[in-house]
Amino acid sequence: MGRVSNNLVGILNFLTLLLSIPILIAGIWLSRQADTDCERWLEKPVIAFGVFLLLVSLAGLIGACCRVTWLLWLYLVVMFCLIVVVFAFTIFTFVVTNKGAGQTLSNRGYKEYKLGDYSNWLQKRVDNTKTWNRIQSCLQSGKLCSKFKDQFLQDNVEKFYTENLSALQSGCCKPADVCNFTYVSPTEWTKPPSNGTYANSDCDLWNNDPNVLCFNCQSCKAGFLQNIKSDWKKVAIVNIVFLIFLIIVYSIGCCAFRNNRADNWKRY
Structure with missing residues (x-):
């Protein structure tokens, strides 16, 4: 032996x-x-x-x-x-x-994600400004939302709501459903009057600029953690x-x- x-x-x-x-x-x-x-x-x-x-x-x-x-x-x-x-x-x-899972929405093919649902250790890491700036830069250079826009560009609002989006697409490339924005295209939404503030802070952060969208939103960080x-x-x-x-x-x-x-x- x-x-x-x-x-x-x-x-x-x-x-x-x-x-x-x-x-x-x-x-x-x-x-x-x-x-x-x-x-x-x-x-x-x-x-x-x-x-x-x-x-x-x-x-x-x-x-x-x-x-x-x-x-x-x-x-x-x-x-x-x-x-x-x-x-x-x-x-x-x-x-x-x-810990952490997507929340199922009524009459939607995709889920939405909340940062608070994940472990405190992961939250602290992704909430660090320096770290998130690097992650955001990677998501943008990888053309995450550009590909998302091209993929669903022909969808009307009814068809878009039935799509099975990835966690990153749902969290970073579109506004949260609770914002009640009006659909124009996958990455372009019209904001209704907010009367001061929205119920979700991510609604204020949303911008139709392709370089902004919801990359600074808590939902984007949550989508990233779901992916991780x-x-x-x-x-x-x-x-x-x-x-x-x-x-x-x-x-x-x-x-x-x-x-x-x-x-x-x-x-x-």
């Missing part, structure tokens, strides 16, 4: 070593080809992950195949820390995404599978480490 465990660790780390190469290439490509801040934001995490995977794979590969005990020990320590981090992040993901929630739920499921894989590799690595130590004792 000893030699088998060493061979398995070597094979698994050789595969992850091969995987790290395209990840590094993708990170470098992003750093040179990115046109927006949103795309540039991805380059550093991708490159860092690629370098991390490369170094850990090399440590596991050399430690198992060349019987370098201290290097295999270092590999196991890193693997253990990674298991703890992935486990903690998975639990954290489920906790912070437990859906993505994080998927990530959490992937993390569970990844965690099981890490535990299996770690267990095999422990066998290989014991085998290395036994061989070292025999030499002396």
Whole structure:
């Protein structure tokens, strides 16, 4: 079993070593080809992950195949820390995404979203002005509402109300239903007299300017959090599978480490 465990660790780390190469290439490509801040934001995490995977794979590969005990020990320590981090992040993901859901509206095909329905931790992050300005810039550079307008441009008001809009489209590209604005086009609405203030503060923030719309609304932030929630739920499921894989590799690595130590004792 000893030699088998060493061979398995070597094979698994050789595969992850091969995987790290395209990840590094993708990170470098992003750093040179990115046109927006949103795309540039991805380059550093991708490159860092690629370098991390490369170094850990090399440590596991050399430690198992060349019987370098201290290097295999270092590999196991890193693997253990990674298991703890992935486990903690998975639990954290489920906790912070437990709250929040769209509100179903009568005679509407879409839902609307309220910021207060989501976890306090997520609310604080998205309510930070500096953070939201970056997110807003990404949504605008991604032409979220331009595509939304083109997609539903031919709709009359009755047809528009039956559309199944995404959380971001519902929160950022149109006013809230409670505002009772008059439909002109998907991104153009006529405001009725407000008599001072609207019942919803988002109604005051709405503007037909394509660069404004409802990007500063609470509903837009809520739509973004709903999108994050859906993505994080998927990530959490992937993390569970990844965690099981890490535990299996770690267990095999422990066998290989014991085998290395036994061989070292025999030499002396």
